[in-house]
Amino acid sequence: MLAAAIGLQAPGVLESLSGSVTLMVVPAEEYVEIEWRNEQRMAGRIEFLGGKPEFVRLGELDDVDICMMTHVTTENPHDGFGVGGTNTGLVAKFIKYVGVKSHAGGAPHLGINALNAAHMAIAGIHAQRETYRDEDMVRIHPIITRGGSVVNVVPDDVRMETFVRGSSINAIRSANEKVDRALRSGALAVGARVEITTLPGYLPLAPDENLTALHRANAEALVGSDRVHEFGRRGGSTDMGDLTQLMPGIHPYVGGAVGRSNHAEDMVVDDYNLAVLDAGKAMAMTVVDLLSNGASEGIRVISEHKPAMTKDEYLILQRAFLSERSYTE
Amino acid sequence: MSTVRELNRIEVKAAVRRAIEGSADEIVRLARDIYEHPEPGFTEERTAKVVAEALTKAGVKPETGIAITGMKGLRTFNGEGPTVAVIGELDAVKAPGHPGADMTTGAAHACGHHSQLGALIGAAIGLGVPEAASTLSGRAAFIATPAEEFIDVEMRWGLRESGRLGLLSGKQEMIRLGAFDDIDMAMMIHTSSSKAQRRFIVGGTSNAHVVHYVRFLGKAAHAGGAPHQGVNALQAAMLALSAINTQRETFEAENQTRVHGIITRGGVATNAVPAEVVYEGRVRGRTMAAVDNIAARVEDCYRAGALAMGANLEIVSIPGYLPLDNNKDLARVFTENVVTEFGEDALMTQADTVNAGGSTDMGDLSQIMPALHPYVAAADGTGHGIDYVIADYRRAVVDSAISMALTVVDLLSDNAGEARGIIDSNKPSMTRSEYVQSQTDRLRKIEYRGG
Numbered sequence: 124m125l126a127a128a129i130g131l132q133a134p135g136v137l138e139s140l141s142g143s144v145t146l147m148v149v150p151a152e153e154y155v156e157i158e159w160r161n162e163q164r165m166a167g168r169i170e171f172l173g174g175k176p177e178f179v180r181l182g183e184l185d186d187v188d189i190c191m192m193t194h195v196t197t198e199n200p201h202d203g204f205g206v207g208g209t210n211t212g213l214v215a216k217f218i219k220y221v222g223v224k225s226h227a228g229g230a231p232h233l234g235i236n237a238l239n240a241a242h243m244a245i246a247g248i249h250a251q252r253e254t255y256r257d258e259d260m261v262r263i264h265p266i267i268t269r270g271g272s273v274v275n276v277v278p279d280d281v282r283m284e285t286f287v288r289g290s291s292i293n294a295i296r297s298a299n300e301k302v303d304r305a306l307r308s309g310a311l312a313v314g315a316r317v318e319i320t321t322l323p324g325y326l327p328l329a330p331d332e333n334l335t336a337l338h339r340a341n342a343e344a345l346v347g348s349d350r351v352h353e354f355g356r357r358g359g360s361t362d363m364g365d366l367t368q369l370m371p372g373i374h375p376y377v378g379g380a381v382g383r384s385n386h387a388e389d390m391v392v393d394d395y396n397l398a399v400l401d402a403g404k405a406m407a408m409t410v411v412d413l414l415s416n417g418a419s420e421g422i423r424v425i426s427e428h429k430p431a432m433t434k435d436e437y438l439i440l441q442r443a444f445l446s447e448r449s450y451t452e
Numbered sequence: 453m454s455t456v457r458e459l460n461r462i463e464v465k466a467a468v469r470r471a472i473e474g475s476a477d478e479i480v481r482l483a484r485d486i487y488e489h490p491e492p493g494f495t496e497e498r499t500a501k502v503v504a505e506a507l508t509k510a511g512v513k514p515e516t517g518i519a520i521t522g523m524k525g526l527r528t529f530n531g532e533g534p535t536v537a538v539i540g541e542l543d544a545v546k547a548p549g550h551p552g553a554d555m556t557t558g559a560a561h562a563c564g565h566h567s568q569l570g571a572l573i574g575a576a577i578g579l580g581v582p583e584a585a586s587t588l589s590g591r592a593a594f595i596a597t598p599a600e601e602f603i604d605v606e607m608r609w610g611l612r613e614s615g616r617l618g619l620l621s622g623k624q625e626m627i628r629l630g631a632f633d634d635i636d637m638a639m640m641i642h643t644s645s646s647k648a649q650r651r652f653i654v655g656g657t658s659n660a661h662v663v664h665y666v667r668f669l670g671k672a673a674h675a676g677g678a679p680h681q682g683v684n685a686l687q688a689a690m691l692a693l694s695a696i697n698t699q700r701e702t703f704e705a706e707n708q709t710r711v712h713g714i715i716t717r718g719g720v721a722t723n724a725v726p727a728e729v730v731y732e733g734r735v736r737g738r739t740m741a742a743v744d745n746i747a748a749r750v751e752d753c754y755r756a757g758a759l760a761m762g763a764n765l766e767i768v769s770i771p772g773y774l775p776l777d778n779n780k781d782l783a784r785v786f787t788e789n790v791v792t793e794f795g796e797d798a799l800m801t802q803a804d805t806v807n808a809g810g811s812t813d814m815g816d817l818s819q820i821m822p823a824l825h826p827y828v829a830a831a832d833g834t835g836h837g838i839d840y841v842i843a844d845y846r847r848a849v850v851d852s853a854i855s856m857a858l859t860v861v862d863l864l865s866d867n868a869g870e871a872r873g874i875i876d877s878n879k880p881s882m883t884r885s886e887y888v889q890s891q892t893d894r895l896r897k898i899e900y901r902g903g
Contacts, residue, residue, distance in 0.1 A: 232702045243691065243694060243760075246694055254684075304761075308902075452755065
């Protein structure tokens with residue numbers, strides 16, 4: 124982003140462009156530490172747990188017409204760009220099983236094991252995997268953030284976080300219902316209670332085709348067409364997806380990183396020239412294309428784009444995902 | 453003029469014993485014949501025919517067809533008095549791979565019931581001697597009961613649905629039908645593969661249980677082409693069993709809880725999402741209250757499996773067996789005979805609290821009348837396993853017949869004073885009608901919609 128900013132400030136550039144360029148630094152794209160963020164939500168400090176949805180809600184994007192960013196990846200091409208492609212959307216869940224403490228050796232019959240409830244819930248989630256269609260790209264991958272206090276006490280407080288991802292809002296909704304059933308069944312199986320908080324997450328990424336074509340041409344000019352690949356359907360999620368539901372936007376990838384995958388402990392950027400400079404150049408060049416000649420390309424991109432929803436519709440949709448329920452079966 | 457000399461009890465017993473010894477080959481042959489033709493509960497047609505013919509030959513023509521294959525023959529002695537029943541169980545368990553298994557049904561006498569029937573006939577022959585007829589009071593009943601092994605639940609449920617059965621085990625149903633209404637006390641001897649060198653094992657109890665017949669109902673779909681349109685009942689059942697396993701840590705050791713079952717239907721074709729999975733299970737424990745408590749939680753586990761998958765569920769909770777309560781006075785009379793006939797070394801007694809974990813419908817009888825269910829250590833192998841065979845037929849059949857027949861002699865001698873005393877001092881935990889009512893009421897069918 125800074126590279127793009129520097130490039131666009133080169134002498135004579137801004138004078139030749141119409142419109143404006145906004146540099147936006149957004150927090151909390153990684154939807155993690157859900158319990159803590161949910162506490163911030165309940166304390167009224169945020170409403171949405173991701174940076175861009177919160178920016179949208181706060182109106183920070185109200186005066187933005189087109190958006191773009193570039194994400195680094197360990198995927199091929201290591202020496203080029205990946206453009207196009209989609210990402211899944213998600214809802215996030217914070218789950219708390221409430222059991223009853225007792226001495227795990229001396230009186231296990233007096234306890235209700237919340238960890239066993241969570242174990243059964245996860246087994247239930249797994250048992251349904253065969254029912255997800257390939258094209259729905261459903262991903263459910265819980266973690267246990269609290270699994271008991273000490274080993275000789277029957278766990279009475281077990282907490283989980285998970286995403287329910289899918290390639291469409293309907294796929295997410297349907298999978299989320301199945302996950303809720305599995306979570307409830309864990310409680311029913313052992314006689315525990317489960318508190319399920321479902322939180323609005325991210326929407327699937329739908330990159331604008333015109334914008335993708337402009338960016339792709341610039342990327343090819345920088346690194347050669349054989350080093351720019353068309354990406355396909357991707358399992359990860361990004362809150363850039365939310366923006367692409369509201370306005371023309373792109374979220375291309377740039378190589379220059381190595382490791383097993385993003386989010387792995389061995390993932391490092393090893394080519395900063397590519398990951399930082401070329402990524403910045405491609406975005407700056409795309410801005411030039413959009414805003415030159417009276418911003419005619421920018422106006423075309425906007426006019427040919429059909430946003431999936433308005434901001435108000437977006438807020439209604441996201442808020443409808445929020446639910447906080449308690450079940451014993 | 454002939455003088456009728458009063459026979460003393462020792463002489464009567466000697467005559468009874470002689471008669472049984474004289475028929476030893478015959479009753480062992482009968483037991484071995486039944487071993488060769490094992491039949492599972494409520495289908496013991498051939499077994500019943502063999503036993504009825506042998507009883508008839510022994511002079512006790514039985515009423516047959518009670519509870520489908522059960523029978524009862526009565527021998528009336530000289531004087532008025534109570535009725536003492538000697539019982540043998542007609543059915544085989546299922547143990548495919550057992551050397552005596554029926555190739556079609558998998559039934560095998562891997563629980564030794566066939567030798568009980570030899571002992572039953574032996575006791576009938578022994579108590580048929582004139583010395584018994586002239587000196588004993590009351591009656592001896594020789595009862596062959598179907599279906600002690602609580603298996604084939606789906607088939608039995610079908611018999612109940614078609615009105616042929618009320619309660620689903622042999623003794624339960626015979627009690628319900630009134631076949632035990634004129635019986636005052638009952639005994640039988642079960643074989644055991646206990647390594648104890650003692651011949652007879654007296655005492656102990658058995659677990660209560662309930663029987664579950666569970667249908668997980670999903671939705672069929674092409675398992676490769678459209679799994680998203682199916683609801684997998686097998687996954688629901690798997691989750692239910694896993695859920696049950698998570699509960700095991702909560703079972704109290706002193707309750708001797710056992711939860712176990714089989715899947716009798718697990719899907720019809722591997723490329724179709726299983727739409728119906730049938731599970732037959734048991735919940736056992738020391739007391740009915742404990743069993744009911746665990747059973748309720750097990751039912752929640754079935755529900756949890758269905759809920760997770762969005763499947764539906766039918767649970768039939770079927771009254772199982774009550775704990776065995778051996779009558780102390782019957783045990784005393786029996787052990788006296790064992791010691792007299794076979795010596796001190798032949799007897800092992802165990803505390804009333806000793807519970808191997810299994811269950812028997814003799815437990816049900818023991819709750820409504822004085823009853824005795826000792827074991828004869830005469831088998832090798834593991835009960836219900838493919839290696840359980842009678843190693844000593846003489847012991848299993850002949851010694852058992854002798855010890856039961858002589859016990860009957862003691863009970864019914866001297867105007868049946870011993871039997872009358874036992875009846876007077878016994879406090880059954882429930883009346884027969886209370887028993888039938890309570891077992892009938894315990895039968896529940898529960899439907900649950902997880903989808």
